[in-house]
Amino acid sequence: MKPVVILVCPQMCENVGMAARAMMNCGLDEMRLVNPRENHLDDKAVAASSGAERILQQAKVFSSTAEAVADLNLLYASTARRRNMVKTVETAQAAAHEIVEKAAQGVRSGILFGPERTGLHNDDVALADKIIEIPLNPEHCSLNLSQAVLLVSYEWYKTQVNVPEVQMVTNNGVLASKEKLYHFFDFLESKLKDCRAFQDDEKRPKMLINLHNIFLRGELTEQELNTLYGIVTYLSSH
């Protein structure tokens, strides 16, 4: 059960289109609009959605926020300004995790985003259970509408995927075994000897260690090792 994105009184249809694009970037589908000022199916909106036209076409329009969220169970208001209200404030990340946990219990969530110039009206914030406050530079925390939608959607999407934080991408290449790597080290050393690189015997062990480390850090593939063999052969034969 994915959260619903509700844009309250959005002013410019391009921003609605860009919000749809941001939603699709993050795997969200359902947009609802409360009294949009412009037609969200205008060419400008469709162009700005950059392929997320389906979200715009399926977006339902409501004449009040209360109607737009009537079927939802848990409602967040995304706002940058602190209101004079007693309410729970969560980061986008915390809210994303909560939305996912609650969804597992059948709870349907929605997130309100206000109009570009003013943000959500207090009456709309008051309709929500909780406030989402995206951690941003306090001296410049006003986000473009679609960027606010993007950050909240992005935090939700991150809970849905299990991407390795760091990975070595070798495409079809295979990392070289240590045997093959050490064999290359021996080859390199013998070629260096041939070229009389080790005139200073004292420095030789240190130099070899440095060379080993340079190539070990590289996590070389078999193909790259072959490239290195070629280079050394080429260099040493001239």
Next chain:
Amino acid sequence: MKPVVILVCPQMCENVGMAARAMMNCGLDEMRLVNPRENHLDDKAVAASSGAERILQQAKVFSSTAEAVADLNLLYASTARRRNMVKTVETAQAAAHEIVEKAAQGVRSGILFGPERTGLHNDDVALADKIIEIPLNPEHCSLNLSQAVLLVSYEWYKTQVNVPEVQMVTNNGVLASKEKLYHFFDFLESKLKDCRAFQDDEKRPKMLINLHNIFLRGELTEQELNTLYGIVTYLSSH
């Protein structure tokens, strides 16, 4: 030491302006431009930067990526497409943490972002130590330039602040003590008794427990408790 944002051959100056806005939202300062197609100080760019004009004014322009990153120690390429390259790929979050850890050792980092339509050229990706791949819907992972800058900058900013994930914001209000809360429960119970709400004595304990739980979940402030006293008094006197 904050990371430097390098926009390679950006096409539209509005996007450069919006990228500056996203950087300022996330506390980043230094933008560099490699062969921008349009003037980044154009009115359209300044308007799009929405207050981040300083970043545009201080942005340096270079005629090659190599020159633009010459003084940096660690370079990331932000790209959505997998390249046929053997390279370490990191999420924006992992890269952000790495940038911060390395900065503590005096390592200066930069992040390359490519032109809107095509993304980074392979030659520019090859100049970078590592690739940043933002986890996004694989069927729709093309981000607007400024949104890519926003997500990477946002992950960096998150490492810089220590915002509580969830907090109850009471403004100047003080959470009511348990004594005051239980006193209100007694008051409510006595008023309900006066109104003969407990005609069914069997249901009474359960009803009171439910009422207690409703108000306990609310984490009421002293001021809110006073409001509730007022409401109950008003209701019971009519």
